[in-house]
Amino acid sequence: MSDKAKDEAVAIPAQSDGTTLTKDPAPGEVLLKVTGLQKHFPIKKGLLQRQVGAVHAVDGLDFEVRAGETLGVVGESGCGKSTMGRLITRLLEPTGGKVEFEGKDITHLGVGGMRPLRRDVQMIFQDPYSSLNPRHTIGTIIGAPFKLQGVEPEGGIKKEVQRLLSVVGLNPEHYNRYPHEFSGGQRQRIGIARALALNPKLVVADEPVSALDVSIQAQVVNLLDDLQQELGLTYVIIAHDLSVVRHVSDRIAVMYLGKIVELADRDLLYKTPMHPYTKALMSAVPIPDPARKSAKSERILLKGDVPSPISPPSGCRFHTRCWKATEICKTTEPPLLELRPGQQVACHHPENFEDQAPQDTVLLSDAKEAAELVSDEALAESAATSAAVAAEMGVSGAGDTETAESAEPETATEPAESETASESTKADAGSESAESETASESTKAEAGSESAEAEAGSESAESETASESTKAEAGSESAEAEAGSESAEPETASESTKAEAASESAEADAASESTEPEAAEAESTEAEAAESEPPAKEK
Amino acid sequence: MTELSKSGAAVGEPTAASPAPSAFLEVRDLKVHFPTDDGLVKSVDGLTFQLEKGKTLGIVGESGSGKSVTSLGIMGLHTAGQYGKRKAQISGEIWLDGTELLSADPDHVRKLRGRQMAMIFQDPLSALHPYYTIGQQIVEAYRIHHDVDKKTAKRRAVEMLDRVGIPQPDKRVDNYPHEFSGGMRQRAMIAMSLVNNPELLIADEPTTALDVTVQAQILDLIRDLQKEFGSAVIIITHDLGVVAELADDLLVMYGGRCVERGPAEKVFYEPRHPYTWGLLGSMPRLDRDQQERLIPVKGSPPSLINVPSGCAFNPRCPYADVPKDNVTRTVRPELAEVGSKHWAACHMSQEQRERIWTEEIAPKL
Structure with a gap:
């Protein structure tokens, strides 16, 4: 193919073609609903081919895809994301659960039953080399859907195929190649043209760009983007590249070992990931910025490999590699809950949020090992951010009942005192706050912020034991209050200004109760942090 | 390429008789051509670089830009094509610690291979x-x-x-x-x-087949091991994120030639070649706020049999029509120094490129 032809072939598709294709899917309406979706692949052994086990490729997924949106699905290889894609397009039959498309249950429809739906649900495959039949011309490949569905497009199949070729930026004259x-x-574009042939409502793209070069990848990503805008398509895009997924998706589901661990709006997920796995996954993405070479410490390394989906770990499936795992993670599976509007998480000890199981503070031995791979900075940051968010919750709750001012200084220093009393009883402090939290979850005013502070105290105690013990020797409440606020402050900059309010009150308290030089120090760091906060929050 | 040798390391014209260089690894005007039925495939067409011990060189480029062929060339693995009638045609010089490898006895190179230089391949299963x-x-x-x-x-x-x-x-x-x-x-x-x-470790796409979490582990491992053993490392990848993590120096390849070379910081922050701009614009970045659109490089990589005359990037270059002074389009641009230890091969004048980068490209990234 000549270079000239190539250049023409990759031009951005003409806008004019889009209009005739557009249908009207009411945007925001649930297009696809999946409940408890399961797929177990049996493992058979021996002469009689008895089933000896099963690969739990997909093990209970619940999600919805709304018309007009893009749902991104990320996860490591083997987490079941491709199986999920094939289940919702019904290329595989689910073992359990339910798939509803436009309100119609398609879980167990046969080949014939699915046929009319195939117009509406299409798939783009990962490998553009193996997903096109080498013995067919492009015209035959893209025209096949029309023949199979018995659709006669206006002006004939050939004309329609050529129009599709120009929509995806290929030269219509290449019909016979x-x-x-x-x-x-270009092959990936052919695959896209084929998927678009029958004007589908839902397009499932399984790693649509991972086999392509960077510069070409960007072309295809932009093409998918344009087509969505022109044709009002709904995408489920499965990929392992987090930066690509962020670029294309409105909402993102993070999968781990056959389950969704976090499902959230794009910005929420990338700014404040809640599941530790999401956080680790994102920190592992290499950033193309040499200045960050030294920032290796920010990275959370996961130990070992993903466990086998044949016998997935009990409880939370991530507990074998999680640095926050406690006993409850081993025994109880966390449900996927909407902890914040637009952010569903399945975790007992989420990041950037208040602990779901604060009474459980003893780390598993696995978790301790895993934590060794996590830098102190990352640990301190995670402690501080979750404390800050919890404080935010507490403060906002307090604000509602208009007792903020009076409640604040007390609650802020109280737990700190208990810390000073005996450092070894931090577990006590934890359970205490847990009790109060569960007791008055709805009113939350004091209890919320109290538990938050206790958390901050105990967690910073872990990461900064050295500094805290010296402070404890000093034996002053103010020193304690300072320890708490100091560790929380610098890290929370981007998180909230509410935390600032909380620690400010703590600081005020510290200053009034003690004239030690440390207090002054605390003040200065506070002032610095406070200065840096507003711009960070802007975004 | 001669210009580079002059302006680059303190070496004279790269002739077969030139003295051993001071750098630990020096590649001079390396050419690897493969004769095929369709014509001569110029996979690597005049590549020059140096690498010191304890340093990491990142080679980036699209598939077919000659990255892997270069690494196999350094390892002396191209002569293995004896099964067929045709062999790769290799010319140039590869100096490893004072020894010229291309003219050396194959048995001698075999002794060095594995001992002094080693390679990590992309696909461990194969x-x-x-x-x-x-x-x-x-x-x-x-x-x-x-x-x-x-x-x-x-x-x-x-x-x-x-x-x-x-x-x-x-x-x-x-x-x-x-x-x-x-x-x-x-x-x-x-x-x-x-x-x-080994004193020289070549990692050819060491993490491409791996998940990000495992990739992070492997990159850390390579970095730690390099520190421990003080080896020189060449890391070949198409992922700019990976090289940013590891590399001290960066070499951007396009169509079998180097289009830009320099310290990693320079190439990332002050790139002086439109192709490098294209690479940077093509990748969505997690560390930046969401871009509306990616800025892809139009077209596809050139055929290595019919490399476009003049600048190989010319057909895809968005600035190909920018008027250039005293330059014939059909002349291939040579690498020219654009900063300290920073070279780029482009017909546009330095000022033009600087202006385009700071005004048009950088704000959009």
Whole structure:
């Protein structure tokens, strides 16, 4: 193929073609609903092919896809994301659960039953080399859906195929060429054209760009973007590249070992990931900025590999690699709960949020090992951010009942005192706050912020034992209050200004109760942090 | 390329008789051409660079830009094409620690291979032999260069597996490659390549087949091991994130030639070649706020049989029509110094590129 032709072939599709294709899917309406979706692949052994086990590829998924949105699905290899894609397009039959498309149950429809739906649900495959039949011309490949569905497009199949080719930025004259005459990026465009042929409502794209070069990847990502805008498509995009997923998705589901661990709006997920796995996954993405070479410490390394889906770990499936795992993680599976509007998480000890199981503070031995791989900075940060968010919750609750001012200084210093009393009883402090929290979850005014502070205290105690013990020797409440606020402050900058209010009151208290030089020090750090906060919050 | 040699390291014209360079590894005007039925494939067409010990060079480029061919060329693995009638045509010079490899005796190079220079391949499953245990393969690599008995060598293998973070190395050493997961295979590959403490390590897309979490582990491992052994590392990848993590110097390849070379910071923050701009614009970034659209490089990579005359990037270059002074389009731009230790090959004047970068490209990234 000449260079000239190539250049033409990759031009951005003409806008004019889009209009005729557009249908009206009411945006925001639930297009696809999945409940408790399961797929177990049996493992058979021996002469009789008896089933000896099963690969739990997908093990209970619940999610919805709304018309017009893009749902991104990320996870490591083997987490079941591709199986999920094939289940919702019904290329595989689910073992359990339910798939509803436009309100119609399609879970167990047969080949014939699915056929009319195939117009509406299409798939783009990962490998553009193996997903196109090498013995068919492009015209035959893209025209096949029309023949199979018995659809006669206006002006004939050939004309329609050529129109589709120009929609995806290929030269319509290439109608009679074979797949081997195209480059990887162009083949992926052919795959996209085929998926669009019948004007589907839902397109499931399984790793649509991972086989392509960076520069070509960007072309295809932009193409998918344009097509969505022009044709009002709904996408489920499965990928392992987190930066690509962030770029294309409105909402993102993070999968781990056959389950969704976090499902959230894009910005929430990337700014304040709640599940430790999400956090680790994101910190592992190499950032193309050499200045961050030294920032290796920010990275959370996960130990070992993903456990086998044949016998997934009990309780939370991530507990074998999580640095926050406690006994409850081993025994009880955390449900996928909407902890914040637009952010569903399945975790007992989420990041950036108040602990769901604060009474459980003893780390598993696995978790201790895992924590060794996590830098102190990351640990301190996670402690501080969750404390800050919890404080925010507490403060906002207090604000509602208009007792904020009076409640604040007390609650802020009280737990700190208990810390000073005996450092070894931090577990006590934890359970105490847990009790009060569960007791008055709805009113939350004091209890919320109290538990938050206790948390901050105990967690910073872990990461900064050295500094705290010296402070404890000093034996002054103010020193304690300072320890708490100091560790929380610098890290929370981007999190909230509410935390600032809380620690400010703590600081005020400290200053009034003691004239030690440390208090002054605390003040200065506070002032600095306070200064840096507003711009950070802007975004 | 001659211009580079003049302006770059203090070496004269690259002729066969030129003296040994001061750098640990120096590649001068390397050309690797493959004759095919359709014509001569110029996979690498005049590549020059230096690498010091303890430093990391990142080579980035699209598939087919000649990255891997370069690394195989340095390792002296191209002559292996003896099965067919045709051989790769290699010219230029590769100096490794004072020895010129291309003109050296193949037996001598074989002694260096594995001992002084080692390679980590992209796909560990196809690079490891499925029929032998991991241990046997590492032992073989060790015993070729060291006159020790099998027991000692096996102890060394266990030690290396432990060093690269494989749990229970004494048991795992007797496993076959298929019993390892992808990340562990790559670790085993690294253990094998490091078993002889090579001074030059070439990692060809070492993490492309791996998940991000495992990739992070492997990158950290390579970095730590480099610190420990003080080797020179060449890391070949298409992922700018990976090179930003590891590389001190960066070499951007396009169509078999180097289009930009310099310290990593320079290439990332003040790139002076439109292709580098394209690469930077093509990738969505997690560390920045969401861009509305990516800025892709239009078109696809050139055929290496018919490399466009003049600048190879010309057909895809968005600035190909920018008026240039006294330049004929059909002349190939040579690498010219654009900053300290920073070279780029572009017909646009320095000022033009500086303006385009700061005004048009950088704000959109």
